[in-house]
Amino acid sequence: MMQVLRLFIAFFKIGAFSFGGGYAMLPMIYKEIEAFGLSMTEFTDVVAISQMTPGPIAVNAATYVGYKSAGVLGSTFATFGVALPSFILIMIIVSVFDKFKTNRFINGALEGIRPATVGMISSAVIFFSKTSLLDLTKLADGFWQIFSIQSILIFVLTIIGSKKLKLGPIVLTLAGGVLGAILL
Numbered sequence: 001m002m003q004v005l006r007l008f009i010a011f012f013k014i015g016a017f018s019f020g021g022g023y024a025m026l027p028m029i030y031k032e033i034e035a036f037g038l039s040m041t042e043f044t045d046v047v048a049i050s051q052m053t054p055g056p057i058a059v060n061a062a063t064y065v066g067y068k069s070a071g072v073l074g075s076t077f078a079t080f081g082v083a084l085p086s087f088i089l090i091m092i093i094v095s096v097f098d099k100f101k102t103n104r105f106i107n108g109a110l111e112g113i114r115p116a117t118v119g120m121i122s123s124a125v126i127f128f129s130k131t132s133l134l135d136l137t138k139l140a141d142g143f144w145q146i147f148s149i150q151s152i153l154i155f156v157l158t159i160i161g162s163k164k165l166k167l168g169p170i171v172l173t174l175a176g177g178v179l180g181a182i183l184l
């Protein structure tokens with residue numbers, strides 16, 4: 001029961017103190033879940049699975065980590081923990097927003113949160129670049145050995161598919177999985 005409570009508290013903190021959605025939460029989620037015994041590789045897999053399943057990344061990650069740590073009860077408490085702060089906050093905001101929407105301090109706070117959110121998302125991009133595009137365990141073999149040409153190719157093709165061909169995330173995710181199965 002103590003593990004379930006720890007999961008709830010960890011994911012409640014994630015839900016309460018990370019702004020900007022799932023990608024912005026990723027560094028904080030990783031920091032918290034290290035205590036539950038997940039490796040960086042497992043965390044990368046959690047995010048990949050969370051991308052392929054319906055729903056927000058944070059909820060999917062909480063459910064997976066909770067289940068891996070403490071079964072169904074753990075997944076229930078972790079998921080509830082990550083969702084509860086948003087529910088509470090949105091209920092408070094809805095009840096007072098009309099009164100404060102012209103307040104310069106509120107507008108200033110929102111203006112400050114936007115670049116912080118971009119910074120957190122950028123941090124997640126850097127984190128996943130290290131684990132998905134590079135194999136730092138091969139650094140001793142030489143600098144050029146750390147690059148995964150196949151992973152970088154999939155990365156570049158995904159950007160081209162998204163920006164130039166306007167393919168959606170489902171198609172890109174499936175294509176990445178197919179290419180990964182063939183190339184890696």
